[in-house]
Amino acid sequence: MLSRHDPDVPDWNGLSAEEKRLYARMMEVFAGFLEHTDHYIGELINFLKEIGEYDNTLIMVISDNGASSEGGPTGSVNEGKFFNNVPENLEQNLAAIDDIGGPKYFNHYPWGWTHAGNTPFRRWKRETYRGGTSDPFILSWPQGIAARGEVRSQYCHAIDMVPTVLAALGIEPPSPTRGVSQSPIEGFSLDPCFANPAAPSLHLTQYFEMFGHRSLFHDGWRAVCPWPGTSFAESGRRFGDPISYDQLIQLDAHGWELYNLNNDFAETNNLAEAERDRLIAMIGMWYVEAGKYKVLPIDSRGTQRFAVERPQIAADRQRYIYYPGTQMVPLNAAPRVLNRPHSISVEVEVPAAGAEGVLFSMGGNDGGFAFFVQNGLLTYGYNYVAEQFFRVHSSGPIPAGHHIVSFEFTPTGPADVANGKGTPAKVVLFVDGQPVGEGNLPVTIPLSLGLAAGVAVGSDPGSPALPDYQPPFAYGGKIKRALVDVTGTPIADQEEKLREILARQ
Incomplete structure (x- = not known):
């Protein structure tokens, strides 16, 4: 028996023609991405066959939870809104319909498709009915599993995957590693049911x-x-x-x-x-x-x-030095800058002809900020959950030569996190400690910058934080390093300190 129609899901027949068109498009995008994923799983399998390793490779394919409900009842053009308590806007979603599925948005389908995707179960991700916890799980190991195209009904959980791999390899997990005691591996191997469909469930x-x-x-x-x-x-x-x-x-x-x-x-x-x-x-x-x-x-x-704040391996710090040409640093390992005073300074060599590009970026198309040079002007750009964009420009171009360019973010009011609003702020731009421009941000992101983004120096890789440029918009001059300071010390009071800190690196 199927679960009931969910009370939180509007009836399809009660939707307007525009809503039906929008929601159908959102599911088309999801289906297209699933087909894209399937294609590249196929490429991996073909490669394993080409090198003669397919038959002896244990492949496990599993989704991470029940169908996702972050899109809410109307869907979203930016999943980041959910994580920041920003309400959805049906009119904004309808206006974006032609761009959904492209690089402009971080879109998510509505609850109706969440409910349908979890058929026959009730509810969805974030909850622990079977709709939130049951997933398809496919195993393939031609050399180790004789069965083909069969179904197994033994109870299985994600924690059973590692024990299954260890059993397939004939390996006992070590209790100590390099003298360090290990936590016990939880879960049970599924290998008994490979050959015997009636094997009792161990889990x-x-x-x-x-x-x-x-x-x-x-x-x-x-x-x-x-x-x-x-x-x-x-x-x-x-x-x-x-x-x-x-x-x-x-x-x-x-x-x-x-x-x-x-x-x-x-x-x-x-x-x-x-x-x-x-x-x-x-x-x-x-x-x-x-x-x-x-x-x-x-x-x-x-x-x-x-x-x-979660425990970190590294000690808490007030200043961070970053260098260009490195991998993007994920946000969970990056400085915490939301709703607090901070400044970012970048040591640059500006060529005689000038240069454009991103000096420092943090976030992505679903939210974040970038510090960049465009049309000769030093610019700070802020993306509030892809709904509002704010920019602060310098009054003139950066002169050629060696400089430290900075911006200072100073909160000017309290955050209203429950209603999706981070602290408003004043942003001041500096060249060698001298102010060259300023502006105000009426609202900022309260909880989480772009979901798949991080810190980058000298470019804005991936989905850009601002629509002002095409990624990666790498800076054309030379960047030596960048300093992120969360002490709250004003730039005007630390120009010499900045040079000392950067000179030591």
């Missing part, structure tokens, strides 16, 4: 938790405690709403559901009342697993968690 118990939405699989049964509810429409809550202590007590007493997957594949028949003893035992089992694997305390916050 009998598996917990799930995602933003306070909890579930447990145990020996063919699933217990589910949905948060913020079975749907947003029915619960009246939103994604990321906190769970209070009293609410948690009530959820554990009355909020769990129970399904027998042996005859209810899609979780449609809640047996919580009929199988109360089993359910109570499975709730207790969830807490045992959650304690064992460090899930507790339960944290239902959504995008707010992105702002929490």
